Amino acid sequence: xxxxxxxxxxxxxxxxxxxxxxxxxxxxxxxxxxxxxxxxxxxxxxxxxxxxxxxxxxxxxxxxxxxxxxxxxxxxxxxxxxxxxxxxxxxxxxxxxxxxxxxxxxxxxxxxxxxxxxxxxxxxxxxxxxxxxxxxxxxxxxxxxxxxxxxxxxxxxxxxxxxxxxxxxxxxxxxxxxxxxxxxxxxxxxxxxxxxxxxxxxxxxxxxxxxxxxxxxxxxxxxxxxxxxxxxxxxxxxxxxxxxxxxxxxxxxxxxxxxxxxxxxxxxxxxxxxxxxxxxxxxxxxxxxxxxxxxxxxxxxxxxxxxxxxxxxxxxxxxxxxxxxxxxxxxxxxxxxxxx
Amino acid sequence: xxxxxxxxxxxxxxxxxxxxxxxxxxxxxxxxxxxxxxxxxxxxxxxxxxxxxxxxxxxxxxxxxxxxxxxxxxxxxxxxxxxxxxxxxxxxxxxxxxxxxxxxxxxxxxxxxxxxxxxxxxxxxxxxxxxxxxxxxxxxxxxxxxxxxxxxxxxxxxxxxxxxxxxxxxxxxxxxxxxxxxxxxxxxxxxxxxxxxxxxxxxxxxxxxxxxxxxxxxxxxxxxxxxxxxxxxxxx
Ligand SMILES: [Zn+2]
Numbered sequence: 279x280x281x282x283x284x285x286x287x288x289x290x291x292x293x294x295x296x297x298x299x300x301x302x303x304x305x306x307x308x309x310x311x312x313x314x315x316x317x318x319x320x321x322x323x324x325x326x327x328x329x330x331x332x333x334x335x336x337x338x339x340x341x342x343x344x345x346x347x348x349x350x351x352x353x354x355x356x357x358x359x360x361x362x363x364x365x366x367x368x369x370x371x372x373x374x375x376x377x378x379x380x381x382x383x384x385x386x387x388x389x390x391x392x393x394x395x396x397x398x399x400x401x402x403x404x405x406x407x408x409x410x411x412x413x414x415x416x417x418x419x420x421x422x423x424x425x426x427x428x429x430x431x432x433x434x435x436x437x438x439x440x441x442x443x444x445x446x447x448x449x450x451x452x453x454x455x456x457x458x459x460x461x462x463x464x465x466x467x468x469x470x471x472x473x474x475x476x477x478x479x480x481x482x483x484x485x486x487x488x489x490x491x492x493x494x495x496x497x498x499x500x501x502x503x504x505x506x507x508x509x510x511x512x513x514x515x516x517x518x519x520x521x522x523x524x525x526x527x528x529x530x531x532x533x534x535x536x537x538x539x540x541x542x543x544x545x546x547x548x549x550x551x552x553x554x555x556x557x558x559x560x561x562x563x564x565x566x567x568x569x570x571x572x573x574x575x576x577x578x579x580x581x582x583x584x585x586x587x588x589x590x591x592x593x594x595x596x597x598x599x600x601x602x603x604x605x606x607x608x609x610x611x612x613x614x615x616x617x618x
Numbered sequence: 619x620x621x622x623x624x625x626x627x628x629x630x631x632x633x634x635x636x637x638x639x640x641x642x643x644x645x646x647x648x649x650x651x652x653x654x655x656x657x658x659x660x661x662x663x664x665x666x667x668x669x670x671x672x673x674x675x676x677x678x679x680x681x682x683x684x685x686x687x688x689x690x691x692x693x694x695x696x697x698x699x700x701x702x703x704x705x706x707x708x709x710x711x712x713x714x715x716x717x718x719x720x721x722x723x724x725x726x727x728x729x730x731x732x733x734x735x736x737x738x739x740x741x742x743x744x745x746x747x748x749x750x751x752x753x754x755x756x757x758x759x760x761x762x763x764x765x766x767x768x769x770x771x772x773x774x775x776x777x778x779x780x781x782x783x784x785x786x787x788x789x790x791x792x793x794x795x796x797x798x799x800x801x802x803x804x805x806x807x808x809x810x811x812x813x814x815x816x817x818x819x820x821x822x823x824x825x826x827x828x829x830x831x832x833x834x835x836x837x838x839x840x841x842x843x844x845x846x847x848x849x850x851x852x853x854x
Contacts, residue, residue, distance in 0.1 A: 325839040327687065331830070334691050338702040339827050352703060368688050371654050375692050378658040379699035383672040603658040 286358045287588025290373030291365025291393050293324045295336035296584035297344035303592030304402050308347035309585040312336040322458045326366045333372035352384035359591020362390030363611030370607030378603050389591045390601040394613050397548035400579040400586035412542040414533045417549030418444035421489045423536055429593050430617030435536060436487025443525060444551045446491035450498050450521050454514045465554045467518035474519035479528050487536050494524050522556050530560045537570050547574040550581045622675045623810030626653040626693035627685030627713035628732055633660045634810035635668045641811045642668040648807050653692040679817035682710035684740040684834035685732050694831045701826050708824045709817035714757050717780050718744040719812035720805040726775035727754060733782035737762050740834060759835045762786055766793040775799055781806045
């Protein structure tokens with residue numbers, strides 16, 4: 279009988295301190311997340327120094343809880359997987375150094391995981407991946423289209439040229455006077471709105487899968503200024519609905535076009551913005567019509583978590599990938615394939 | 619009793635293993651190499667050289683700051699993770715006192731200094747007297763002006779210690795004249811064996827999960843936020 283594979287995942291790349299145990303790369307045994315949102319809300323965004331300070335307060339607590347919930351001891355684990363990058367360097371260093379100390383003390387191997395590979399592999403926890411696969415990663419730091427031909431192979435076919443989608447949501451939320459993080463508030467306003475302002479779509483060159491959201495953000499700001507100068511009120515819900523429609527339209531159209539061009543068997547969405555209802559339902563609708571299987575993990579696995587890191591780490595472990603105690607935080611780590 | 623000591627609070631790195639009052643291995647370096655690249659490999663290496671397994675360690679001492687925010691956090695994170703997962707006690711010691719311990723037999727005041735930019739320093743003032751450590755001025759973030767003013771009142775010779783003293787030597791000499799003395803090269807790096815000695819003298823033991831660095835300064839964003847809160851409540 280084949281022995282079960284248990285991987286401990288650790289994630290501290292931004293403002294969540296998280297640890298999780300995943301069995302055989304597909305089954306969540308425990309998944310602990312300590313969020314800093316209540317603290318970071320005071321600053322209207324994530325302050326790196328504050329994030330690092332919170333991670334030190336939480337790190338051993340979340341790891342202990344993840345092991346306790348899993349009812350496992352360190353010697354039951356096959357390896358420790360930790361987010362190596364990209365992210366806030368000071369924040370990454372807490373998870374990495376805790377992972378290294380834990381790995382050393384318990385004689386376990388360590389594996390450095392790319393945060394985006396983690397977001398993609400979150401899907402393995404709900405639905406087995408089938409290749410070729412197209413992944414749309416949308417979060418506060420990322421907007422990317424990634425083509426995967428097999429496990430561990432990543433081909434970037436499109437990315438944002440300026441703001442990430444989540445960043446645009448946060449900025450527009452601030453313009454509308456909505457609290458941080460702005461995404462869920464705009465999503466809700468847009469959902470309830472009885473009308474929408476027409477904003478432009480940034481399609482870029484006809485054959486490009488890249489994205490751009492800074493023009494849209496400026497259009498929203500200009501619209502608000504113009505209304506104010508004319509002494510007219512700004513209907514926040516209409517602005518939110520128009521903004522969201524533009525973002526969703528571009529994301530959905532480009533993802534559909536890429537899925538058809540590459541003839542993929544599966545499309546998955548990942549990242550914090552994949553939790554957005556407007557985006558989710560639009561993607562579901564077009565892929566349903568196109569008869570291409572589309573999956574998006576539940577919200578708790580879309581936002582940053584350590585189960586996704588453990589899931590990607592499991593696939594890397596199986597492929598024989600190992601890190602060592604010199605591992606450093608890589609804030610700008612590129613998404614490269616571990617399998618060529 | 620086997621102690622592991624770790625100091626990554628500033629650019630230097632020091633790791634030591636002390637068994638029953640004897641240094642088995644000590645590694646000291648003043649090179650400016652990222653602690654994340656070097657701290658854990660060095661800990662692994664000193665354990666190997668001492669012929670020890672991680673589980674053989676009985677207690678862990680760590681420099682808790684003040685110093686470089688990132689540096690202190692790396693040492694504290696490693697130390698608390700080791701202490702928690704090995705189930706061993708953890709003792710945090712002031713990173714400034716660790717430097718002061720290099721000059722423990724000096725009879726005047728000992729003032730360890732770490733540069734904090736814009737004519738500011740992290741500093742504390744210590745004295746070792748009749749076998750006991752006494753804190754004369756508590757660890758903190760001081761302007762050179764405020765620090766020298768406080769030291770003048772003591773009218774006792776002051777030995778400045780630490781590799782960052784060189785950055786402020788001229789000003790210190792000018793303000794304190796003959797009262798100011800400067801430690802020579804070999805005393806300016808923190809030593810993890812001294813850290814372990816200090817840890818053994820305290821009988822405090824940290825709550826491992828809640829143990830955090832002693833930054834001695836709130837984060838800039840938090841300071842600004844508090845200032846805004848103050849203004850808002852004042853204008854209400
Ligand atoms: Zn993320």
